[in-house]
Amino acid sequence: MRDVPFARRDLISGAAALAAFAAMPKSANAQGEHVLRYGMAMADVPLTTGQPNRGAGAYQFTGFTLYDPLVGWEMNVDDRPGKLVPALATSWEVDPSDKKNWIFKLRPGVKFHDGSLLDAEAVLWNFEKVLNPQAKHFDAAQSAQVKPRLPSVASWKKLDDMTVQVTTKAVDALFPYQLLWFLVSSPAQYEKLGGSWEKFGFEPSGTGPFKMGVLVPRTRVELVRNPDYWDKTRIAKLDRLILVCAPEDLGRTNALLSGGLDLIETPTPDAVPQLTSRGMKVVGNVTPHVWNYHLSMQPGSPWLDKRLRMAANLAVDRDAIVQLMGGLAKPAFGQVDPASPWFGKPNFKLRYDMDAARKLVSDAGFSKSNPVKTKFIVATSGAGQMLSMPINEYIQQSYADIGIQIELMPVELEVLYTAWRKGAADPSMAGISANNIAYVTSDPFYAIIRFYASNQIAPAGVNWSGYKNEEVDKLAAAITSTFDVEAQDKMLARIHEIVVDDAVQVWVVHDTNPHVLSPKVKNYVQAQHWFQDLTTLG
């Protein structure tokens, strides 16, 4: 028998030892604590000082966990869209004598995590924090996040200890929606930490359902249940929630499969069968988001011809794209989902009909052998862009079949954002007739007005196309001066009908904001929004 350095039993015992190591408890709940590890699709922990950066999706992580807004969003329902609900303000109303003045009654007895009380002074201090560059405690980082979300605010003042008046630049009935983004930090904690927002980020104090445990930049943040939270219906079910930065879809999915995480957002679509076969639960819901093309309405754009715009909508097989996305998407029949009160009853039904599309292209004077040629600027990948290039290339092929020859110009998402803000009329957009930014459509302004009102034409806003329609403009103006929500909804629906019938964009799919839960996660309510309530996790 040959003398070998390792016998088979050595290998077996080695493997057993490795397996024993692997079997060591990986989660942090060894002492009876109820802890979950949540993989965020983010490269860094969003700002913890009050106003999170990294978009709407970040509010669920370090926004509504640590802090509260004056006006909240109903996040604990999943079978219908949420609505505005009282949060730190128990009520809000417009002053009938001057509809630019909004009166907010503050909730009594609310304490920040440091024990200080919420009052009108604290709220004013927070407005100063983000809107007054001359204020001593002004924070440019927080301001940059929320100032774009508070375009209507002109001034603010205290009426009494628990009442605040905010004055808007013009009458704006949609103003309460803006306050969803405005979160309130503790002035006392800021002073205690020597007036340093950097220190505050590591020892934050809000009024939210979680307090912050440990923050490791770029790696994780641990949130600890706040048992004294003022809203007893939102006391966190978990003792601790560990939010882990896991920016790569595949890495995040693999970490869930290997037990390194307990739930994740946005898995890779092709991993869905494997995830479900391992007992994971894929959860999604109607989400205010749309993957679309904004079509240029500038001189020389082929999309000035409505027939081509309609054809482009009819040549998209949305069901196939949903299939490509592993079911993690919903076909888009307009800017918003048909379940939205703003959908209305458009006459132009978005469907997959290549014959009808070919006919429209032919009527416009083009064909497969004589195609209309144009260029789309698209993202290579990025948050909200889903499977950007595969979807774009799929649509490119489909369009080629009806006589629309698209040249894709792939750029990084950050570059596409810059192009988005500049608008189709900008000289840098010469030759480009469509922009492929997917975005949040969470409230009347974000879903409808900013894209179709002519006063929002880029660079003033993000009406990238330069779309202008008198009726839409009148309705948009009327909405901002109508304080009856039902009437607002009807007008928003009318705008939606107009823009769908006009085929202003090519609407493709809505994101479903998919999450995957390991069997360890017993409870989770996914709201029909990017804002989620992590206190429902159990």
Add this chain to the structure above:
Amino acid sequence: MLITILRRILYALPIALAVSLFCFALVHIAPGDPINAILPPDAPADVVDAVRKTYGLDKPLPVQFGIWLWKVLQGDLGKSLATGRDIWPDLSGALQNTLTLALAAAMIGFPIGIVLGSLAGAFRGTWIDRACVGTAVAGVSVPHYWLGMVMVVIFSVTLNWLPSMGASQDGSGGWSLDWEHLQHLVLPAITLSVIPMGIVTRTLRGIIGEILGQDFITTLRGKGLRRPGVVVHVIKNAAPQALSVMGLQLGYLMGGSILVETVFAWPGTGLLLNNAIFQRDIPVLQSTILVLAMFFVALNLAVDMAQSLIDPRMRRA
């Protein structure tokens, strides 16, 4: 020796300046806007302009570079545009993690490379040589991000033996020599080690083959020196060159682990750079590149010093 060190440090200054300037220019030539690191993408024009002014991004590029350089000279790397935090604490933590990973990869890749290279050099032309060279070629040819993903699928997802991401279970950001941390290091370190392993193998094979063909080896053998004695002479002669290659490789590991760190969400400088690039977080990008460049220069200096200590001929040179 002291003068040599001082001279090399002086040489490093223009290198640092050139690297910073080059990096600054490249970032601004590339499409995109650093304002994207700060603002939501749909921020209106008036807010964009105001924020651009607040952060000094409205100033001419040479002025922006000058301001940054002046602060760096005073030891202030500035603040991240994306987070508003001081750059140095994040960067130093990331450096520590990358150094840990690079050293671990070196500790795996270099010894294997030395053994394979020595065997290949000593048994040139035989099946041993072919096997060693084949392994080396595979090491430098296989994309390491792909290898990393395959290892994750096998050892994390399928066998569930090792974690697939992060530097530790508690995410403390620190590192210590225990299984809690080691288990996170295994897969990225192996993945990162394959390229230096291949390069060291090929380099040593060449050096040893060349040394074995030299007259003094024949002389040594002719004098009746036994094989272990010859090996000692071969190692002594091969060491300076091998050290030089390994030093350079360690430098590459420090600066070139972007893909591996991204695959394993390893919170090092590679991941920091990756995020800074995509966010156009220019201060972070410049500071990280500057520090890595300085590290590379320092490493080269250290290698040169070590070579001088090992090889008297270099001291004379």
